[in-house]
Amino acid sequence: MKLIKFVAAAATGILLSTGIAIAEEKPVVGLIMKSLANEFFQNMLEGAEAHAEARGDYELRAVGMQNETDFESQINAVENFITQGVDAIVVAPADSKAMVRPLKRAMEAGIVVVNFDVALDEGAKKQQGVELAFVGPDNRGGAKLAGDALGQALGEGAKVVIIEGNPGADNATQRRMGFEDSVAEYKLELLDSRTAHWETEEANQLLANMLTANPDIQGVMAANDSMAIGAVKALEAAGRTDIKVVGFDAIPAVLPMIEDGRLLASVDQFGKEMAANSIDLALEVVAGGPALEGWVKTPIELVSGK
Amino acid sequence: MSTAENLPAASGRRPLSIRSIINNAGIGLALLLMIIFFSVASEHFLSANNITNILTQITINLVLAVGMTFVILIGGIDLSVGSVMAFAAVVAGKAITLPGMGATELIILAILAGLMAGMICGFINGAVSAYWSLPSFIITLGMLNIARGAGLQISGAQTIYSFPFAFEEFGSKLIFGVPVVFLVALSLVVVAWFILNRTVFGRLIYGIGNNEEAVRLAGHPVFWYKVAAFSICGLTAGIAAIIYMARLNISSPIAGIGFELNAIAAVIIGGTSLSGGRGSVIGTLLGAFIIGVLANGLILIGLSDFVRQMITGVVIVVAVILDHYRAKYSAT
Known part of the structure; x- marks a missing residue:
């Protein structure tokens, strides 16, 4: 014992x-x-x-x-x-x-x-x-910053589309809601809102098809920069320099695009x-x-x- | 049935091309109905711009599917093509952004590097699965992860960007409204058709899918034919990578997730049998068109993302059911 x-x-x-x-x-x-x-x-x-x-x-x-x-x-x-x-x-x-x-x-x-x-x-x-x-970060607030920049550039009543992130992902939902806040505030007309699963190639095809269905699009809100790059390339291919695009994340690959105006704005959340x-x-x-x-x-x- | 009858290559004849024409006509009819439906449902569908869009949008899938046709014809499957495409794009992206060289040299270097990277992955897939007689399903599932990991490792998970202007120009160039990248894909179809139908190698690809043992007993190096089929599939993934880069002017290590499934779907919808030995690359071309037209048309008529996904799934299942009946009739 x-x-x-x-x-x-x-x-x-x-x-x-x-x-x-x-x-x-x-x-x-x-x-x-x-x-x-x-x-x-x-x-x-x-x-x-x-x-x-x-x-x-x-x-x-x-x-x-x-x-x-x-x-x-x-x-x-x-x-x-x-x-x-x-x-x-x-x-x-x-x-x-x-x-x-x-x-x-x-x-x-x-x-x-x-x-x-x-x-x-x-x-x-x-x-x-x-x-x-x-x-x-406030994803919704951030998206609204980008959306507002687009709203200011285009003016009231402009026709826009949203390219969403993965359905069900919280940040995708927040960003979509932020964009929708801008749509409401600037009285924009939201023509379409669809997912491209955060991916460049998919966003590229999606926007090309959206443009066919709605040739009068004036602005694009993309929930991340990878998709914004795809959107910019789709506009270049269609020769539509009049359409403005905003993205989110401010990844290095989009900085030259912001510089030369192909991308209107992005949002840095200092990841x-x-x-x-x-x-x-x-x-x-x-x-x-x-x-x-x-x-x-x-x-x-x-x-x-x- | 004797083994000799099972070996079209040995006799040098093409097996029943009329039947294959009828098979393809069936798929072509489905495509035609789809096109008619969408032209009625959407005023934009048949516009010149939209046709250009569809051609651009099916290009990458078509290129991948041409390679996939070889692998499926020998009774294999390659699940790694999406990842291999991303890996090849990263390798080529690293090459094309090397400092201190002229644009032309860089472009040539990048194209060679991308094609090599893809082909090496395919070679490994084929060599490993054929040497140890392992199911290619699991070997290429391994490669799916290896290539994805390698791409992320090399790129540090960063998007590679700022390519020479000439390269970008190639990606968006049109000839009479037809994208140059689509013409590249179409010429691959022609080359693949020639190889599969007019060369001994091609006939043996069918032969291996029908009766591998017979081909082996006839004294052909089955191992190398299998390695070649997978290498071709890897090579097309490399070509798809170059097209991806030229079109989007970036290389992303997370590109191509799930692309293997679309490529397999195009091949199967096109009437190539998953068990090998039966099918054609022309069918694959039509299969890629069906997937592309469906994706494009469903957006134009304004269906939601989720409904779109469901319909695409239904089309794949229906195609396989049709394939079942095709197999039954061609067996009698």
């Missing part, structure tokens, strides 16, 4: 001392992102890695996923981070509802969770009894810094700062020629 107690005490002692050893080391931040095949998240990862190196006072463990709809792997990543006992999880959810439950478990395990890029669903949070702040800023916020809470509340908005900016 004594022996057993002794062993137990020794084991506890070892556990405690290792626990202390871990606590003395740098805090560990688990970063969970969406598809790294997406330029936006790839840039974000690079920004986060540079940030980890520059700060040097925390350890970064980053996980991406195979594609936009593979949220199973995000759930696994949360569980792995719980097992590893990280100090904070910073996550861009691929699905705003499915991620609530695993993140709740992480919070119950005492991990600081920061939700960035795409907000978790309010209803799902309420249902699970989770209070969690959101750090991220490169977004993960890094969220990590900063998470580390403040880990260091004993107050919990985050509500919506911490990150900057967005209209990028246009003049």
